[in-house]
Amino acid sequence: MKTATGSRVDKGEAILAAALIVFGRDGFTDGTVDEIARNAGVAKPTVYNRFGDKQALFTAAVKHGSQQANDRVLEVIASLDLTPTDLRKELERLGRALVDCVSHAHGAALMRLQFAERTRFPELLDGIRDSNRARTIDALAGKLAQLSTSGYLRLRDAPRAARQFMSLVTDDALSASGFGGRTLAESELDQPVKDGVDTFLAAFGPRESDLGSR
Template identity: 40%
Template sequence: MTTTRGRLDKRSAILEAAGKVFTRQGYELAGVDAIAQLAGVAKPTVYNHFHDKETLFRTVMRDGAGRTAARIIAALDTIDDDADLAAELTRVAHLVIECQLSDEGWALQRLLYAEAGRFADLYDDVVSQGGVPVVNALAGRLARLANRGHLDIDDVMTAASQFMALVAGDLPALSRLGTRPVPADELDRAVVAGVSTFLRAFAVSREARAGEGQV
């Protein structure tokens, strides 16, 4: 048990160090020696865990996407079906964006863009670990709201993708790809506008809900 724990601790230390070195230097210039030194392990230990630098880089990107997705899904889990719909979606949208604005999240996105030419398939890997689980989770929450009569949605997967695009689509420009803080008023305007547009498309009016209750 102690040996297993030690191996897991070393793996985590290597991944954390690799993320910092890759972010600072890019894939080409990042050296396994520097990663090993920062992680506090011997260079052969890095190779024992990850075989080569490319495998390590891919793991850093996939794991980082998975962590961000987990934080966003946790935020989506807080949706209260009985709360005011506009206020609730606005609150949750802010939580989602807080996850996306994390230093790690933006660092990984910049790495992904920078290395897209070298790793043409990596984008799909990252989306499968990050974007897909988030859209699936949001689709489930939207389906629940639709079942409660709050939303009128035919395709919850498409609606979930549209919600994310509406509330977070301006983040790259507003934050200069995560290189500057987004002023609170700009962020709030973007979220409110996104939620408002989403609800104009999918919200069920109070009159319609009242009419259904009388049937």
């Protein structure tokens, strides 16, 4: 029983992962169950037995992939050092890790689907986007607020600062990669993050007098 259960879970995970990549690359219409089954290493009937039809598979794959992607982002945010010896370097590390999350194969596939399939699945994709963004901003705002309380930052509105930080460190890299369509060189990933952190600290960083009193 244990082995059989483990096998079912493994096949289901493989199908969902393959579906997200195929749909992210080819779209809902052109992404085929044959291709998904081949990439997952299962027979085509297995896909239908597990998920019923193509639309149900798409929905399950997007929900599952979004949950995993958001969990990765939240894990990165949770790792932010609240007593950094070098705030700029710590924010650059955080920014680069966030870029890696959204440019991950599954994150990139989800981003492409948000653009390509939103008119077909507006409730599904808008709901997931809004929910994940709210969780991300809430988690990051909490961390930034703690840094502000400790004198590392100057914030009046932590959620607003969190939204701006996310945009500053991820938008340029995402745009340059065609939202996951092109693999960027390390320098192409690093520089936008550094520039974003510079802009963020210019707006929210501590004054020289604050640094002396901390």
